[in-house]
Amino acid sequence: MNPEHLELTIGWLYPTLMSTYGDRGNVICLQQRAQWRGIRVNVLPLDQQTSAEQFHQVDVFMGGGAQDRQQEIVMRDLRGAKADTLREKLETGTPGVFTCGSPQLLGHYYEPALGQRIEGLGLLDFVSKHPGPNARRCIGNVVFELTASPLAQDLEQMLGRKPIVIGFENHGGRTYLGDVSPLGKVVKGYGNNGEDGMEGAFYRNAIATYSHGPLLPKNPFIADWLIQTGLKQKYQTPITLTPLDDTLAKQARAAMLKRLSLTNLA
Numbered sequence: 252m253n254p255e256h257l258e259l260t261i262g263w264l265y266p267t268l269m270s271t272y273g274d275r276g277n278v279i280c281l282q283q284r285a286q287w288r289g290i291r292v293n294v295l296p297l298d299q300q301t302s303a304e305q306f307h308q309v310d311v312f313m314g315g316g317a318q319d320r321q322q323e324i325v326m327r328d329l330r331g332a333k334a335d336t337l338r339e340k341l342e343t344g345t346p347g348v349f350t351c352g353s354p355q356l357l358g359h360y361y362e363p364a365l366g367q368r369i370e371g372l373g374l375l376d377f378v379s380k381h382p383g384p385n386a387r388r389c390i391g392n393v394v395f396e397l398t399a400s401p402l403a404q405d406l407e408q409m410l411g412r413k414p415i416v417i418g419f420e421n422h423g424g425r426t427y428l429g430d431v432s433p434l435g436k437v438v439k440g441y442g443n444n445g446e447d448g449m450e451g452a453f454y455r456n457a458i459a460t461y462s463h464g465p466l467l468p469k470n471p472f473i474a475d476w477l478i479q480t481g482l483k484q485k486y487q488t489p490i491t492l493t494p495l496d497d498t499l500a501k502q503a504r505a506a507m508l509k510r511l512s513l514t515n516l517a
C-alpha cells in the first residue's frame with residue numbers, strides 16, 4: 252500500500268496527568284517515525300474530555316507514568332464505558348505501550364504508598380504494590396533482553412539479533428506477575444520488583460513496561476513494530492516500512508551500554 256494513503260491514530264492516555272519522566276518522548280518518536288515514512292498521523296489525547304466512542308478510533312495506545320495521586324484520578328475517570336472500550340481494543344490486538352503508572356492500572360490493582368488500593372482494569376494478570384513512603388524507589392538505567400513471544404521473534408527478525416532494550420525506570424511500586432508473559436529478562440536495573448529478574452509484561456499486542464519516555468527513541472525497532480502492527484490491524488494487510496537512518500540512536504545505545512559496562516550487548 253502507498254504510505255501516503257495510510258493514516259495512524261495514536262491515542263495518548265491522559266497527557267497532562269500521566270506523562271512523568273519524559274513519556275511524551277515516546278509519542279513524539281512514534282509520530283515522527285510514521286511521518287518520515289509519509290504516513291499521516293493524528294495524536295488523539297484521551298482524557299476527561301474524551302468520550303468512550305473516541306477510544307474506538309485508536310490504532311496505537313500510548314500511556315505514560317504518573318504520581319500515585321494522578322493514577323487515582325485517571326482510574327476514576329476510566330472506569331465504566333472507557334475502560335470497557337480500552338479492554339475490548341487491547342483484547343482484539345490493538346498495540347500499545349503502557350509505562351510505569353499506566354500498566355499498574357491495567358493489572359488487578361495498585362496499592363499506592365499511602366491511601367486506598369486502586370482497582371485496575373484486570374486486563375493483565377498482575378498486581379502492583381508500593382511498599383510505603385519510606386521504601387527505596389527503583390531508579391536508574393535499565394537494560395533487559397526482550398523475550399516475550401511472538402514480539403521477541405518479530406524483533407529478532409527485524410534486527411538480525413536478540414532484542415536488547417535500554418531504558419530508564421523510576422518507580423516505587425513493585426509488580427508481581429500472575430499468568431501473563433514477562434516482557435523480558437533484566438540484565439541491569441530493577442525491572443518489575445527488583446527480586447525475580449523480570450521486566451514488564453506482554454499481552455496480545457500490549458507492552459507493559461517500567462521503562463519511561465526514552466524507550467522508543469532508544470529502541471526505535473519497538474516504535475516500528477508498533478506502527479506496523481497498528482496499521483496491519485487497521486488495514487488488515489501486512490505493512491512493510493521503509494528503513495530509516497538510525498545512526499544516532501545506535502550511537503546513543505552504544506554509549507549507554509559502554510557506560511553500563513555491557514559492551515558485549517552492543
Ligand code: GLN
Nearest residue numbers: 316317319351352423424
Ligand atoms: N506512582 C507509581 C509508582 O511509584 C508510578 C510511578 C511512575 O509512573 N513513574 O510506582
